[in-house]
Structures are given as C-alpha cells and as structure tokens.
Amino acid sequence: MKIGLLGLGTVGAGAYEIIENGKGRLQEFYQEELTIERILVRNLDKKRPVEVPEDKLTTDAAKILDDPSIDVILSVMGGMEPAKSYILKALQNGKHVITSNKAVVAANLSLFLEEAAKSNVAFLFEGAVGGGIPIIKPLKQQRRLNQIEAIEGILNGTTNFILTQMMENDLEFDTVLADAQARGYAEADPSADIDGFDVQRKIAILSSLAYGQDIPTDKVYTRGIRSIRGMDTDYFKSKNLDVKLVASSAEQDGAVSIWVEPCLVDPSHRFYAIKNSDNVVSFIGHLSGRLDFVGAGAGMDPTANAVISDLMDILDNHYQADRIPLAVAENVGPTHASQDYYLRVDLLSCSKSEQTRLAKALLNLGLTNNQEIYQGMIEDIEASAMRALVSDVEKECGSIFYARRLRG
C-alpha cells in the first residue's frame, strides 16, 4: 500500500517513524508492504525531526493527490486551507484519508463523510481528538449499540498543564504560559488553547458523532482560562478544590446542551486526578454506563499511534461499518441547569461610576470583600442567570473570573 503524507512536522514525523523506520510492531502483523511514497512540505530545506530521502519531499500537492498509485493520504498539516481542499481532492480521487487536524474536521465533518461515502473510501480522524487516546473508534462503535446520553472531558493538555502548575506550584498564569511556550507545549499564539477554541472543536466532533447531528462549533458555548489569576487558585486550594477546563455535552429528545468552561472539582471527582498534559474523555451510554478514557492528549508518538491505528482499520477493511450520516443540528445551545459557581471580581478594575452598585450586588450574592477583591461561591443559580450576571459585570470590570462547580 502506498501512502502520501501531507506535512512532516510533529505528527508527520511520528507517522514516518512507524511506517518507514519500523518504530512499533506494525510490519509484524501486515504482509502487505507499506511505503510512504511522497511527502508534502512548505519548505524543502527545513531541518526535519526524522531523516527522509530528499526525493520523497515535494512542495507540489498534485504530485500526491493526483498520483493514482497512492491509496491513502495522511493529512497531518494544520490550518483550514489548503488542508480542506487537499482532503476533498483526495477523497474525490478515490483515496482513503486520515487526518489529525481537528480544526478542519470540526468545520467540515459532514462534507468529508459524504465525499468519502460517495467514493467508497474511508475518512478517519482518531488523532484529531484526545491525541493518543483511542476515543473516536470506541464512540463510533458504541453509538451503534447504545444511546449516547452525555460526553464530558478534559480535552486540552496545554490548559490542563497551566492549571496544574498554577495549583501545585503557586504560580501566576502569565509565568506558566511563558514556561509552556518555552517548552513547546503552547503555541506562540496561545489563543486556540487558552480561549477554549481547541476544546470547542473537539467536543463538537465527539458530540456530532455521538448524537448523529452536525454540530457547528459556533453553537458551543465556550469560555477559556485566560483570566484566571493566582488569587483564584489560592481560593480553590483553601476549599480543597481543583480547577479544570471541562467540555461537556448531553442529548435529550434531539436537543443538545453543549459547553466548554472552567470547572471546579473536589478530590472525589474522576477529573481531579487528571494532571498536567493528560486528557480524559468520558461518555455515558444507556447500556454501557459511563466509560472513561485517560491518556496523553498530544505528542509525537501518541498522536502518530492514533493516526496509524486508523491506517490499520483501512488495512483490515474495518471502516465501512463506521459510516455515520449526520443530520442538521436544530436545537443546540448551552445548558440552563442550576449550578454552584465561583465568582471573583477585582472591584478596582471596574468603572468608577459602577463600583458602589456592583459592590452591593456582589455582597448580596454572598461574596466576601478582601481589599476590593470580591470572591466566593454563588449557590444554586441557573446557568443562564449566571451568564446574564457575568455579562453585566464584564461590561464594567476588566478583571473577573468565574467557574462552574462540577459534581458527581
């Protein structure tokens, strides 16, 4: 089987090591010879994490997408375009496609699945959610037997690393973010991670598969961790709580409630032990009950392992049964259930004219004031009422953070 690789960065190099350099046990189990025929990159002269014969590299995508001898495309480049056009072209040309690119999958899942079905080829994306955690395949399998009722998880290693370091080492957000960037855990532009968009894409993909609905990412209520400060983590520690960026969705009678928010968990919660760059995904099926999957959310070997697991499904001819038609999602939004929330407002960051009104309102909610920092738990408030309250405060104040208390 001949393979075309689009991208030779972290994930591409990991896939190359497995297929061409015998890392792992793949070739022991398949008689068929597997070769990476050609690799698309932007810059032919760049130093690569793996040694690759020069004649395999190209900057011309057509040399891969239009080569009839290539059966499978591994699309392991980031971004929306040209990744989307390349995937479509490959599917239309009758090639199986495997990708780890969650951005392009979240935005085009339904389209890619339809094109794959038309050409009778596979479109697989295990590496796009949860990095090394095998979650897509079990979810696709279990949804054919179970009614999937809910999904929740910690789906971003960078933010979990930042939160863990802040909690365990009494560090400030900016310090940990700079450290994560220096170590290569966080991108130079960290917005996709710290503003929650990476997690938003992942929960949209999982929920689309689980509920058979094409869930647009912009329907996922999303808040990140950009505004968390040491005074918040100090408070959580004093209450024996930990903070996590959690993604969640649930389906009932066709309506999907879906959100991404910072959440507080106590030591009895299954997410409490998920530290640093580890991820967890749980789903609840009406027969299976809750299933938890824990592991590395990213990294060269774990993600390449997921990508090559998809390749094995193609070699084993196991992909047809997983085809999922996605209906147009008509009733999608954030939850309205009542919850307990933590809220912190730095009153000195609020407009002067509003400080007296806000101080009174925050005290009425049960928050305590320590040197103009108002913080505490607000109990049993509807999620929509909390969003309205916070949007009022955010209009007037520059420094605020809030988090949902997660139970169970």
Ligand SMILES: NC(=O)c1ccc[n+]([C@@H]2O[C@H](COP(=O)([O-])OP(=O)(O)OC[C@H]3O[C@@H](n4cnc5c(N)ncnc54)[C@H](OP(=O)(O)O)[C@@H]3O)[C@@H](O)[C@H]2O)c1
């Ligand atoms: N890294 C992880 O742990 C991880 C985990 C799960 C999912 N993912 C996803 O997997 C994808 C790849 O991630 P990565 O970390 O391997 O990325 P990366 O290290 O930045 O590598 C991207 C590769 O794609 C090539 N490329 C990008 N745009 C191109 C274009 N327009 N034309 C030709 N080649 C192009 C680059 O070529 P040059 O090298 O010549 O610039 C590079 O080799 C992303 O969507 C990412 O979100 C990554």
